[in-house]
Amino acid sequence: MPFGRRKELPSHLWTQCPDCGEMLFNKQLARNMNVCPKCEHHFKIGARERIEMLVDKGSFEERDPLLAPGDPLGFTDTKGYPQRIEAARAKSGEQEAVITGSARIGGTPVELGVMDFEFIGGSMGSVVGEKLVRAAERALAERNPLVIVSASGGARMQEGTLALMQMAKVVAATARLGDAGIPYVSVLTDPTTGGVLASYGSLGDLVLAEPKALIGFSGARVTDQTIGERLPAGFQRAEFVRDHGFVDQVVPRSQLRDRIAFFVSALRPTAGEVRWSL
Amino acid sequence: MPFGRRKELPSHLWTQCPDCGEMLFNKQLARNMNVCPKCEHHFKIGARERIEMLVDKGSFEERDPLLAPGDPLGFTDTKGYPQRIEAARAKSGEQEAVITGSARIGGTPVELGVMDFEFIGGSMGSVVGEKLVRAAERALAERNPLVIVSASGGARMQEGTLALMQMAKVVAATARLGDAGIPYVSVLTDPTTGGVLASYGSLGDLVLAEPKALIGFSGARVTDQTIGERLPAGFQRAEFVRDHGFVDQVVPRSQLRDRIAFFVSALRPTAGEVRWSL
């Protein structure tokens, strides 16, 4: 399986693990779900690879694949927003920073959203908001669990306050699931920060995280600069965030599929009566 | 008005303020609601005095005045439980550690419970539990706000686990008020600790406290001995507890009546529609 798009990749054939320094053959790494076999460093992976890894084979039906951003602010910094979008598309091979669709995980039908950090840092603009809201609305209509795998630097500056509002827009939709007794599982991968963490990322009935994933509201650099103090060991890493009470489990990539399958099965929505059967 | 029963009272005619050392004439002190005119030290007062201070004149109708404890465990330490009860009655002039009844505060009908610290340290046994539950049930039936003024060392040891269970019994009743949109105001006076604070004392929609009242789960002495560390300044005092997030307001005794009147008026239960009138 083609697990593999990675920032850290310095060569055609091999990669040095940034954690333990081990030299790893790319094929070997891909076969190991892009986890370092020596130190368990979890390399970043793309949304398509993630979906292949999580869902029952052949069960994924993508939704809204063509939804594309506008340029509501006419935003230009060193280049225009439309040019940034084009570059992100070329780089990632995706239309936007989230892929959504319907699938099965361990036999349970779910609605799925998976973010791709390579698309402008997994930033959340109007399209991410709209696609995730539609996924949540499908979950509500079908009474299927919702699973969102986040990887994001936060809201997309180029859409200004419209991007900020996507936090409320998506949360309004996931909150409806809660009231209807439909489970929402949030999976935080490296990195999940800013507006994504400060909205739907933190609000799963269950919040899972990959080992050592960076998880924080402000980037550690921002925090460090703002405060000028030394940060505690493991600051903003998944294990740290779990020990501080915000993550239910840190789940190694190899176990993530089975773990989600168990949870969406155990929390399967019922019609209000007490669940006393499998 | 006869404000006045006080532990600290060393003489027939005058009292030395334990905080500022000022010598105060008892009559002067009583006229000032038993608050030191110099340093605002709030002397402990009995339940009857408290009721007179809080309710609209002549509006208090006592309920269940004769409810009396049994001796379910046949409890005897250095003396028997029935003898302790007799002694407490003689000392306090009350039948039990709480007085309950219906009254008006600033014109709003309320159900009221006021604890008396002089009755075995305001300890909560079956009678305290039963009287408060009946008050809460009346509040629910009449859709009247409930006001409980606590002063207690906690559950009454001489009733064993039955006393412990009164925490659940009273909370079960106040929780029903919450679901029905009927306000419950908890007033914490010096001291409120142990099982009373760890149940209905902490659960008011609004939690008010008198200045410098001792408020804590474990007595400061217990904490100190258990841990062997020095405690922070103001530890377990009303202002400290407010700054740590558990008390809405520290209200001087002179303002308590008006403050409660305002709150029970503002939070007056409605039949579910939005409250957009006085």
Add this chain to the structure above:
Amino acid sequence: MRDPIGTIRSGATALGLRRAAEDNGDLPADGLLIVDVSGISGRVSAWDAVKLARDLKRPHALDLIERVFDRFQELHGDRSFRDDPAVVGGIAHLDGHPVVVVGQQKGGSTEENIQRNFGMPHPEGYRKAIRLYRLAERFHLPLVTLIDTPGAYPGPEAEERGQAEAIAKSIETLTRLRTPVVAVVLGEGGSGGALALGVADVVLALENAIYSVISPEGCAAILWRSGTEAERAAKALKLAGPDLLALGIVDGLVPEPRGGAQNDHDATARSVKAAVVAQLDRLSPVPVTELLAGRYERFRRIGVFVEPETAPAAPRRTWWKRVLGR
């Protein structure tokens, strides 16, 4: 439970108290549970029960979770401050049914006890419990709580972070939780810190468990002004299983293996599992409003008091005597 003075005054063995246990409803009398206090023979002394309940080798929450449940997935954190190791909980299967389980966790060794803070939760432990209660409620999963604590931690940080509020809120949440709840006292049921997990539709206790308003040592220190009178205090407090059953505090006792649960964790787990499954079989079809009404009534009726039809008013002192404190 209202009784004429005479009956009450005769103490714990009075008819009124035994009746409380009999009143506790339709527990299946199929031998899984001890529900009749008169049927207990050879009961250990209160102090021996205290020692058994505190035995380091006794099965603690995770020992039982491992044996009673399948596929336990522990969930961490209170979503506001910290993951408290003194409280464990998660989703598991029980006899093929998904449930939420929450328990206080003591250690089996000194080292583990330090990590688990000797099973004494901080406020964040209770807040984790509340979060898991709400998870059970949202997905209509039955809740099983396992009680085993000397009490809530009394340290200054726990006070600062609202130990009392956390316990109170935990109790409040359970009183209105819209799903079946079964509580089992495994070992020590220490005061409010235990009750925070103990408001349930059915409250069970292992045969040698204790449940008390205060530790015998604490009680002795206050009432006898001597820590060495703990044994006497334990007896006076009526904190052992048979007393709790007689008083209506627990609805049934789960039999322990010969000599105590510490001798056979597997057998203990089988008893606990049979008892809890039987109760959930019974509770699961009950409509939630009836469940809540029943839970309210269960606690509503606990307490012993006298309510004379007429009685002389208490002697009132004149105001000046009261002012002068005499």
Add this chain to the structure above:
Amino acid sequence: MRDPIGTIRSGATALGLRRAAEDNGDLPADGLLIVDVSGISGRVSAWDAVKLARDLKRPHALDLIERVFDRFQELHGDRSFRDDPAVVGGIAHLDGHPVVVVGQQKGGSTEENIQRNFGMPHPEGYRKAIRLYRLAERFHLPLVTLIDTPGAYPGPEAEERGQAEAIAKSIETLTRLRTPVVAVVLGEGGSGGALALGVADVVLALENAIYSVISPEGCAAILWRSGTEAERAAKALKLAGPDLLALGIVDGLVPEPRGGAQNDHDATARSVKAAVVAQLDRLSPVPVTELLAGRYERFRRIGVFVEPETAPAAPRRTWWKRVLGR
């Protein structure tokens, strides 16, 4: 708001964007509010708006609460960790109606700003807000929120105590809160830390307030790699009142006295009061289910995107190109 590509690409002044404001429903057009962006004359530059919004002398939450409401009783604490001075709230009367008001509180002086942490809440500030939202809901009192913050505090303790979770939960609570909510951006609406108070049935802003996904300085540092380009970033971010109105972020602008709110706190308060009272008069009779549906729709439709009926699939790279990251 779906539009053909051409319309969208034409930017902020496009018809599609102006329509959003017109869509925002039946705000009374009685002159209390500016609801039509085309009616704004002589608007200040984005950077001047930033400076006005941050003016130390601008009326802050308590300045307005004192003038807009009567009998304000401040309520303290989050019931779990601390009372955060950067968030104030309580019960008050508004035009003779009891309401709950919650706001972010900046200082009017350096000293007060240090005490108020410059209006940057810690997680416990948001948790206090949530508690007060729930109080409003329980007693069916309308909720008024006052937004004025550079952003949530980014310090390590705030991270440890769950700044992101607190903001998320605050947003979530408001999306489903069963009572009318009116939000007013008083000065700085700084990112998620502002939005935590900003999910409302009606969102208003003072004329010179700003509301932004990131501070102009932060944006400049990231995109222009230069802190001195903040002025340019402010303009690009479309963070000023008229832009927000055009984008449908706010439903109306509250006019400020000549030169800005800092010149006349009393007059500013009169405008705010008139605007909020008018909105609550309108919202209070609406049944709660309709209110929630309307609130959902209000945020549901925010966003600008293109949805082609048919479009060419994106070029897919072969798997080995993707593995090799090229």
